[in-house]
Amino acid sequence: MTAKKIFTSVLFSFIILVAQAQEEDIFGISNKAKNPKSESGIGNAARNIVEMFAIELSTGAGYHQFGTSFYSENPSLYPLNQIQNFDTPLEITEESPLKMKGEDWTFPVFNAGVRINLFNLLTIGGGYGQEWGNYQNMTGGDFEFPFEGSSYQISKLYGTVGLVLYDANRRRSFLKWKYRRYASSNFYMQSEMKQRAKQIYPWRFILEGEFGQLNLKKSYDPALDISNQPPYSPRLAVADEPYYGLALRIERDFSEYTKLFIKGGAEFRKFTYAASDFSEFQNVDQTLYAMQVGFAIRLPGTKRCKIAGCGVVMKHSHNGIEVRGSSIFRLQNRKIGQWY
Template identity: 20%
Template sequence: MKLKAALPKRFSAIIALAFCLVCPQVFGQQDNSIPLDHFYVDRQGPSFFRKVLSKVTFGLSTGYGLTTFKHSLDGYGIQQNPGERPIIFPIGDAASTSGYSNWFNRVDSAVINILPTSFRASSDTADIGFRNKAFNIPLKATLHVEFLDRYRIGGGYSFEYVNLRSFVPTKYDESINLFKPDVPSFFLKKYFFMLGASVYRYYEYLLVVDANIGGYSLGKKFDKEVINKGVYFNLGVAVEREMSEYFRVFVRPSYEFKNFKTSIEGADAIKHKFNAFYVNVGVTYRIPELRRCFLKTCNIQINHAHGNREYRSRVHPIHKKQNPHYGENHPTLIKYKGRNKKKLNPY
């Protein structure tokens, strides 16, 4: 009797279990698990505009430059009287008593006094001219866009102080005096287009080759009516050190080619070359993708989220590479540094 009473109970339990397994498929319920999106929120990353803006890098540098001024006097001769300034004159007008005492930043006419002790040299028989060395102190600002993690394109502006010395004759220096220009110093302004690429990487060091091509202005001390300028070309190799995701320091040696011509009415124009060697030292800063955390009391050092929006740290220094575990590659935590050392509860 007990066995007969137990069978209906077992049979009803089997039917109930089968009903539980079949019913979800019958009524379209495929998954009875709790959805995780009730607990986790999808982070909202940077906008498209911020992603584009993060490709822009600003640069600022200074350094030292050495400029070599040199010009030949093809088609001219030099008249040198004792104790006087050298005067040049066109060869085709050798019998004339007029010449030029300045042919560098402007054209100044002068009267030639022919004396028994005068010295004359002509470009027909010798390679005559003058040369000079000057030092530069440049202040340079650049803006470029990096793409494909290698190439960069942009432009910039440079403002330089140029200190001139007296010009030394390239020939007959024992008979021809120094030529002292009326401009002991001037400011050189340059604006340029920049094109470059990184060619080698060693850990946090990066080797970059770039070129600057543009124009320049010699300042108010040069007569624009007689000065004809051209474009200049600068080729450099920079060694960059990545201090963090956004901040770099660099050293850039470079060599620059440029020239201008001084036009003289009725005579050949005089071409002045003033190529230069530079060593620039500076920094670059890239605009971050993420906005800075809005919460002033937030001390999180890694990229983090408030709500569904992602932010970058307020306290992480730009000169340190970010550690993915705790945000800063420094053995001492912020709560043990600076003013926080005196606080019982730094946070």
């Protein structure tokens, strides 16, 4: 290596170290300082807790499949129709039921919920959702099982538990592992690793499980829905056991407080369909494959700076109390090239 290359490498490393030192204290404001968010200890603890919560809204669409293993000693109690080979008898036993399936679309799906971030490792949350969908008649062999109507509406209360698979922290750990083959005396490569680790990485990948309870609406037998008659129970109803689902959630941060996310996965549900005299019922399974797009806002625990004439746009402190200099929709500690 020539003396010119050695000098260039040393100079480059010195410039990087100076830039890193300046980043820790820009305009006399320390990014690493852990200033309280309130003048009282209780208020500071409350604001730290508030900042763990995020409110989110999402919408999307899905494709669902449903089916049943039909068996009854009295098939005439169900709307079972023969669609071809009309002279074929219905031969079913408890060990060999009639497999019937159907499929259709759901749109739109709307969810509103709250989420808590736990140490950038786990997320827990819950919320309320509405779903509108269509269903076609189930078919199996030479027989058809028609539903009373072509659409349904479902409301749901749900909870979620998520495991963070990859984010900025895990990216930094991956970079350290990737650069492990370079010696600590290799200042150029070590500086490159540190610079890449300090870059803002806005993506987050979460494996998420969902569970909850459904409430089926607007799916009643028209033959029972007669005016001036007492209300009747629906023949198609949600089973008592909760539903569950599994999904991959991809988040993209726009600031420390706002993000856009895409969530895709499957939900597994169970319904029951009662006989015409409600003496027995059939189990109906539904699998919903859905894709959602949503927006989330994390509640700010740090107050907005209200000091007249203070033009600092980063997080900073006044009298030892941390305040924000920017809207929650902007990056608080922006770097070069991110000011506008």
